[in-house]
Amino acid sequence: MAQTGRVAKTAAPSARPNADVRPLMGNEALARGAWEAGVRVAAAYPGTPSTEILEALSGYPEEDVYAQWSTNEKVSLDVAMGASFEGVRALSVMKHVGLNVAADALMSMTYIGVNGGLVIIVCDDPGIHSSQNEQDTRALARFAMVPVLEPSDAQEAPAFMRHAYEISETFDTPVIVRSTTRLSHTRSPVVLGERIEVARREFDDNPVKNVMIPSHARLRHPVLLEREAKLGKYFETSALTELEMLGRAAGVITTSISHGYVKEVLGDASVLKLAGSYPLPERKIRDFAASVERLFVVEELEPVIEDQIRAWGIKVDGKEFFPRDGEFSPEVVRAGFVKAGALPDMGIGDDVFHIEPTPRPPVLCPGCPHTSAYMVLRQAEARVAGDIGCYTLAAIEPLRAIDTCVSMGSSIANATGMAKTRGMTKTGVEQRPVVATIGDSTFLHSGLPPLIDAVYNNADITVMLLDNHIVAMTGGQDHPGTGKTLRGEQTHRVDYESVCRSVGVKWVRTVDSYDLAAMHKALREAIDFKGVAVIISDRECVIDPVKVKGIAMEVRAESCTACQSCMNVGCPSISWSDEWFDGRHKVKIDPNTCIGCTFCAQVCPSDSIQPGTGL
Amino acid sequence: MIIVGVGGQGVIMVSKVLATICQMQGHQVKQSEVHGMAKRGGGVFSHVRFGEKVWSPTIPKGGADVLLALEWAEAMRWINHLRPGKGIFISDTQHIMPPFACRSRQRNADAAYTRETPHEILEQIQDGYAMDATTMARDLGNERAANTMLLGVLSTALDFPAEDWRDVISRFVPPKTVDINIKAFDHGREWAELVHENPDHAAEQLRRPEIAPALLSEAGEHDGDFVQLDINVDWCKSCDICVKMCPERCLKLDDQLKAVLHKPELCTGCRICEWLCPDLAITVHRDPANVKASA
Ligand SMILES: Cc1ncc(C[n+]2csc(CCOP(=O)(O)OP(=O)(O)O)c2C)c(N)n1
Numbered sequence: 001m002a003q004t005g006r007v008a009k010t011a012a013p014s015a016r017p018n019a020d021v022r023p024l025m026g027n028e029a030l031a032r033g034a035w036e037a038g039v040r041v042a043a044a045y046p047g048t049p050s051t052e053i054l055e056a057l058s059g060y061p062e063e064d065v066y067a068q069w070s071t072n073e074k075v076s077l078d079v080a081m082g083a084s085f086e087g088v089r090a091l092s093v094m095k096h097v098g099l100n101v102a103a104d105a106l107m108s109m110t111y112i113g114v115n116g117g118l119v120i121i122v123c124d125d126p127g128i129h130s131s132q133n134e135q136d137t138r139a140l141a142r143f144a145m146v147p148v149l150e151p152s153d154a155q156e157a158p159a160f161m162r163h164a165y166e167i168s169e170t171f172d173t174p175v176i177v178r179s180t181t182r183l184s185h186t187r188s189p190v191v192l193g194e195r196i197e198v199a200r201r202e203f204d205d206n207p208v209k210n211v212m213i214p215s216h217a218r219l220r221h222p223v224l225l226e227r228e229a230k231l232g233k234y235f236e237t238s239a240l241t242e243l244e245m246l247g248r249a250a251g252v253i254t255t256s257i258s259h260g261y262v263k264e265v266l267g268d269a270s271v272l273k274l275a276g277s278y279p280l281p282e283r284k285i286r287d288f289a290a291s292v293e294r295l296f297v298v299e300e301l302e303p304v305i306e307d308q309i310r311a312w313g314i315k316v317d318g319k320e321f322f323p324r325d326g327e328f329s330p331e332v333v334r335a336g337f338v339k340a341g342a343l344p345d346m347g348i349g350d351d352v353f354h355i356e357p358t359p360r361p362p363v364l365c366p367g368c369p370h371t372s373a374y375m376v377l378r379q380a381e382a383r384v385a386g387d388i389g390c391y392t393l394a395a396i397e398p399l400r401a402i403d404t405c406v407s408m409g410s411s412i413a414n415a416t417g418m419a420k421t422r423g424m425t426k427t428g429v430e431q432r433p434v435v436a437t438i439g440d441s442t443f444l445h446s447g448l449p450p451l452i453d454a455v456y457n458n459a460d461i462t463v464m465l466l467d468n469h470i471v472a473m474t475g476g477q478d479h480p481g482t483g484k485t486l487r488g489e490q491t492h493r494v495d496y497e498s499v500c501r502s503v504g505v506k507w508v509r510t511v512d513s514y515d516l517a518a519m520h521k522a523l524r525e526a527i528d529f530k531g532v533a534v535i536i537s538d539r540e541c542v543i544d545p546v547k548v549k550g551i552a553m554e555v556r557a558e559s560c561t562a563c564q565s566c567m568n569v570g571c572p573s574i575s576w577s578d579e580w581f582d583g584r585h586k587v588k589i590d591p592n593t594c595i596g597c598t599f600c601a602q603v604c605p606s607d608s609i610q611p612g613t614g615l
Numbered sequence: 616m617i618i619v620g621v622g623g624q625g626v627i628m629v630s631k632v633l634a635t636i637c638q639m640q641g642h643q644v645k646q647s648e649v650h651g652m653a654k655r656g657g658g659v660f661s662h663v664r665f666g667e668k669v670w671s672p673t674i675p676k677g678g679a680d681v682l683l684a685l686e687w688a689e690a691m692r693w694i695n696h697l698r699p700g701k702g703i704f705i706s707d708t709q710h711i712m713p714p715f716a717c718r719s720r721q722r723n724a725d726a727a728y729t730r731e732t733p734h735e736i737l738e739q740i741q742d743g744y745a746m747d748a749t750t751m752a753r754d755l756g757n758e759r760a761a762n763t764m765l766l767g768v769l770s771t772a773l774d775f776p777a778e779d780w781r782d783v784i785s786r787f788v789p790p791k792t793v794d795i796n797i798k799a800f801d802h803g804r805e806w807a808e809l810v811h812e813n814p815d816h817a818a819e820q821l822r823r824p825e826i827a828p829a830l831l832s833e834a835g836e837h838d839g840d841f842v843q844l845d846i847n848v849d850w851c852k853s854c855d856i857c858v859k860m861c862p863e864r865c866l867k868l869d870d871q872l873k874a875v876l877h878k879p880e881l882c883t884g885c886r887i888c889e890w891l892c893p894d895l896a897i898t899v900h901r902d903p904a905n906v907k908a909s910a
């Protein structure tokens with residue numbers, strides 16, 4: 001297997017060529033499974049914890065699979081659908097909230113069905129490690145009547161992918177394969193299989209099926225209901241439905257990563273491990289329920305399986321004992337069984353050590369170009385509608401200059417709404433200027449329609465487009481504003497100034513993010529401008545695609561007055577030193593991590609921060 | 616085994632080495648990491664489980680046989696995951712101060728960093744090692760090799776051939792740093808063996824001060840906590856310099872465009888505005904006696 005391009009970032013370097021067992025991360029195993037299943041076209045928008053799937057897939061030969069970053073999840077699903085229409089196996093990948101963006105397309109595609117197999121990998125984030133919520137994709141899948149498969153670890157992932165494509169083509173349906181953060185980011189040995197080459201199917205020239213107008217859609221809905229019943233039957237005997245009969249006292253129905261926790265803490269229970277949470281094999285579940293004294297459902301997040309079983313009139317225990325929020329772990333599952341009386345209460349051992357943990361929240365990197373925008377915004381006392389990306393970290397001290405953050409692309413329209421309340425004398429006037437801040441990738445994802453809306457409706461807002469030339473939050477992916485594709489080829493690079501001008505923005509200025517004074521000046525002028533003004537804060541991320549390292553700054557302790565001005569930058573390279581002035585700590589700069597952006601020097605009132613001589 | 620540290624220290628590399636070496640000995644391995652925020656200075660941790668059949672990828676509290684920490688405060692965060700009485704504790708004693716630790720504007724403020732010292736902790740653990748691996752690795756030529764030095768210590772506790780360790784490490788570290796990492800690994804092994812023979816060796820080698828003393832001492836001589844600002848409105852020409860430069864952002868221009876102290880509770884009396892005002896319009900009083908005099 002030729003591994004080329006950017007996969008080098010994620011592939012295990014230990015991998016010996018031709019070895020058939022390899023330690024793979026869940027995401028790498030899902031990509032492997034897609035490749036083995038003969039996928040031809042794959043598209044995704046990055047999002048933790050799903051990002052590595054397409055990065056890994058782009059490491060497989062170009063002759064086998066075309067892979068692309070799309071501007072957003074809906075686009076990625078639409079691209080995959082296009083390929084499916086043309087009769088090849090296609091893949092779209094996203095994180096859970098991405099499916100909200102793609103949901104419109106999905107709701108129609110479920111009516112249409114597929115030609116070439118179509119699989120959507122959706123990665124949920126129970127415990128909210130890196131997201132804005134912990135919604136459960138299984139509930140959305142059931143709503144869309146799309147079957148959902150849930151592998152329980154990396155080893156199973158390739159087989160689940162192969163089954164997903166077979167199900168998709170046999171039952172004429174898109175299929176969701178659902179992962180979670182824990183599965184996506186757990187590495188375990190995976191047996192590698194061969195790729196199967198699947199012949200392209202002819203385009204199905206059938207408007208009644210492929211063109212969703214009311215008269216056609218009415219015909220398709222009953223087909224969906226039939227499909228649901230057939231799939232339920234199929235899962236009765238599918239190899240992915242695994243029954244393990246042990247004791248009769250307790251029987252547990254479970255899927256995905258929860259299966260591992262159940263096996264870990266209740267090893268002697270009988271377990272019915274489902275392929276996924278929808279559609280369910282009713283016969284199998286009824287028989288299982290009848291064969292055990294007490295039936296449990298153990299599922300992370302929503303009671304998707306439990307509700308369906310209960311609707312059949314079967315007595316079952318679930319969410320009274322296992323929480324609906326947060327991530328499961330062996331402890332959580334054990335506590336649930338203890339509460340239910342299925343396990344003895346051994347008491348939780350007291351902590352041996354009583355130690356107050358040191359808070360260590362994530363922060364912007366040393367020299368992060370986003371810093372200056374928020375420093376000047378805080379000064380301007382603006383009302384700031386934020387968005388999603390690294391820059392959301394500016395919502396906490398010391399920058400604390402973001403007032404709201406909803407979902408990707410919300411900032412600009414939120415700002416329009418805020419600005420429209422200005423001047424409403426009847427409701428009492430709020431005067432603070434309104435500013436939206438939005439990252440480059442987020443702007444291209446979903447910031448353009450609200451910008452056009454703001455111009456169209458003549459909103460008096462300032463938009464700060466934080467162009468760091470990368471999707472930084474998710475680990476440094478390319479996008480249409482970087483001029484490079486997923487496989488690293490050169491392509492057109494979006495020119496934000498002309499985009500803004502062409503939709504009617506009259507005030508646009510590009511400013512070097514590292515020039516605090518210029519940022520101040522631009523913001524003042526933009527706020528004074530009546531109408532939509534756009535400031536493009538322009539500097540590359542210091543981590544990706546290349547690690548920036550300039551001349552580290554040094555503190556001249558003799559003139560430092562310990563005023564703590566530089567501490568307002570929030571730079572992790574700056575900390576207190578052992579010297580004091582007037583009862584407070586002077587500061588020092590770690591030369592290894594300082595990248596020399598000069599923000600701290602620009603704010604130091606006593607000019608005590610100067611380029612170092614050390615490195 | 617749980618491996619913890621701060622973003623950028625190599626937690627993931629270390630756990631890949633461990634997962635691979637366990638696999639080489641014929642075990643089933645699951646290694647679970649959460650690294651969404653790793654790059655941005657947050658804590659990073661990774662669970663590595665091995666055995667004949669591994670179900671859960673994560674390790675419950677009190678269930679870890681090994682805790683390998685690349686940073687001291689992270690070691691303290693995770694220490695209760697160690698199997699009480701039995702688990703092996705290995706930690707670098709270096710401190711990576713989060714920026715939040717240095718946020719207080721109070722005079723004589725301490726850094727918000729864990730207070731526990733290696734000596735206190737080691738006294739309560741049977742099989743514990745705390746070493747200043749970062750400094751030792753720097754002495755060897757590259758402080759980034761601290762993580763392989765800690766692996767060297769761990770290698771003396773696990774029954775895997777040393778050659779396998781070296782082999783796996785050379786595959787996972789950046790090619791240019793193989794030599795220094797192998798050197799660090801061997802150094803860690805030797806150090807651990809010396810400690811096994813003579814537990815005092817560890818104590819001698821704990822070079823790093825327990826917690827930088829100045830951050831804890833009452834070192835700051837100062838004028839007391841009294842603060843009052845006098846702003847001479849007639850001299851103020853609305854230049855905005857004090858407003859921009861005040862570290863606590865407690866000044867602003869009022870309707871008449873004159874500087875005012877609008878958040879007096881935040882003012883620390885640092886005198887920056889007094890020093891920078893081009894028109895000498897601001898006086899910062901730190902002694903109540905002076906206020907009366909000028910009033
Ligand atoms: C609908 C949706 N898709 C994906 C994500 C994951 N995600 C969070 S931030 C981000 C990208 C931010 O990129 P950019 O706007 O360029 O800001 P940067 O991180 O580079 O500062 C992504 C993809 C999400 N939160 N929501």
Ligand code: SF4
Pocket residue numbers: 363364365367368369370390391468472473541542543544654655
């Ligand atoms: S990764 Fe880049 S954009 Fe994100 S905080 Fe670091 S420097 Fe800023």
Ligand code: SF4
Pocket residue numbers: 366367552553569571572573574589593594595596597598599600601
């Ligand atoms: S120059 Fe100052 S603000 Fe910039 S990275 Fe270095 S210490 Fe941090």
